[in-house]
Amino acid sequence: MPQEIRVGTAVSQPGTLQYGQWSALTHPTGHDEFLPVIIAQARVDGPCIWLTAGIHGTEHAGPWVLYELLTQELVDNLRGTIVAIPSLCPMGARVHKYVPYIVDTNPNRLWPDGKPEAAQRDPEKRPPSSLEVAYKHLFALIQETADYLIDYHNAMTGSISFAFRDRVLYRADENAAPNKAEAEALAARLDEMLRAYGHTIINEFAVEQYIKNDLHRSTSGAALLVGRIPAFTAELGTGHMPDPAMVRAALAGTRNVLRWAGMLAGEMEPISGIQLVDPGFPVRRTMTLRAPVPCIALHLKEAGDLVQAGEAVAELRDVWGRPLPQSPLRAEQDGFVFGRGFGIYYYPGDTVLHLAIRDEHPPVGPYPERFFLAVEGEVKPGD
Numbered sequence: 001m002p003q004e005i006r007v008g009t010a011v012s013q014p015g016t017l018q019y020g021q022w023s024a025l026t027h028p029t030g031h032d033e034f035l036p037v038i039i040a041q042a043r044v045d046g047p048c049i050w051l052t053a054g055i056h057g058t059e060h061a062g063p064w065v066l067y068e069l070l071t072q073e074l075v076d077n078l079r080g081t082i083v084a085i086p087s088l089c090p091m092g093a094r095v096h097k098y099v100p101y102i103v104d105t106n107p108n109r110l111w112p113d114g115k116p117e118a119a120q121r122d123p124e125k126r127p128p129s130s131l132e133v134a135y136k137h138l139f140a141l142i143q144e145t146a147d148y149l150i151d152y153h154n155a156m157t158g159s160i161s162f163a164f165r166d167r168v169l170y171r172a173d174e175n176a177a178p179n180k181a182e183a184e185a186l187a188a189r190l191d192e193m194l195r196a197y198g199h200t201i202i203n204e205f206a207v208e209q210y211i212k213n214d215l216h217r218s219t220s221g222a223a224l225l226v227g228r229i230p231a232f233t234a235e236l237g238t239g240h241m242p243d244p245a246m247v248r249a250a251l252a253g254t255r256n257v258l259r260w261a262g263m264l265a266g267e268m269e270p271i272s273g274i275q276l277v278d279p280g281f282p283v284r285r286t287m288t289l290r291a292p293v294p295c296i297a298l299h300l301k302e303a304g305d306l307v308q309a310g311e312a313v314a315e316l317r318d319v320w321g322r323p324l325p326q327s328p329l330r331a332e333q334d335g336f337v338f339g340r341g342f343g344i345y346y347y348p349g350d351t352v353l354h355l356a357i358r359d360e361h362p363p364v365g366p367y368p369e370r371f372f373l374a375v376e377g378e379v380k381p382g383d
């Protein structure tokens with residue numbers, strides 16, 4: 001008999017879909033904010049996967065995938081439990097905003113990072129926001145129950161469907177060797193899970209940049225690094241206008257992950273109807289193909305196109321359409337385009353094309369040396 005899982009008012013019942021609310025926070029206006037929860041539990045025991053979406057209010061493909069996925073028919077063929085949250089941030093969804101009105105930062109950078117909480121917090125420093133506190137509490141439930149996690153997003157208008165693979169970090173302390181072995185085993189499991197999903201794989205930034213950008217505090221980053229749960233971010237192309245083909249391919253990919261995890265019987269489904277890009281080497285994201293001057297950029301490459309170092313990827317023109325001396329913009333490395341920059345008008349420094357380039361960095365790496373100090377520059381807690 002599967003174990004009972006309770007997320008707010010949603011309580012699993014074997015063989016059924018259960019719906020409920022998880023209380024996230026209270027607004028100053030007295031309104032309570034809840035997250036919608038769906039628990040699909042099989043009659044047969046098995047692993048537990050969390051499927052989360054909608055942390056960015058402009059990204060609507062993920063919720064769609066969950067609404068299509070979670071049917072009684074799936075439950076009848078399932079082993080284990082699916083906990084789904086189609087909107088991790090209703091405050092963003094309501095107003096169609098990437099950054100919701102309750103915080104001034106990317107909400108997908110607010111999950112726990114595993115650092116010790118400062119024993120005495122500086123009272124002059126703003127304490128964590130209600131949303132960050134909510135995610136901390138929800139994360140405790142994820143840690144308690146989840147064996148796997150997928151967090152669904154959309155990348156940019158017209159981008160390909162792909163999955164971001166985070167690097168697995170480990171503590172390089174006195175247990176560095178076993179920690180590294182554990183991280184390598186986790187990275188191998190994650191790799192299998194990503195291959196089961198079957199969409200194009202793009203690695204995240206290398207460790208230093210990854211942490212500088214707070215990506216270790218994304219939903220999947222925190223699940224992977226703090227929870228040590230195989231987890232990834234699925235990026236499903238255009239946000240506001242979900243591409244039905246990508247939604248279908250994400251459904252097939254998700255069911256394939258369930259099969260890989262031993263939660264669903266049957267043959268792996270082919271991933272069709274979307275572009276699958278494999279340049280033959282591992283790739284990581286970069287945002288460095290930037291406009292050198294204020295310009296009109298006319299892309300010569302589209303999402304999914306392979307590029308070679310030195311190849312022209314965009315014509316740069318002035319507003320009258322005359323070529324600029326800096327034209328054309330050229331790729332600096334081999335790789336492929338996973339999304340174009342938005343529109344044709346670019347300020348200097350704007351990313352013109354989002355490229356996946358050859359990844360020279362290992363999938364596993366140590367946390368930076370001073371990462372776990374309670375406060376940057378202070379002694380270790382306990383010292």
Ligand SMILES: [Zn+2]
Pocket residue numbers: 056059108153154
């Ligand atoms: Zn997103």
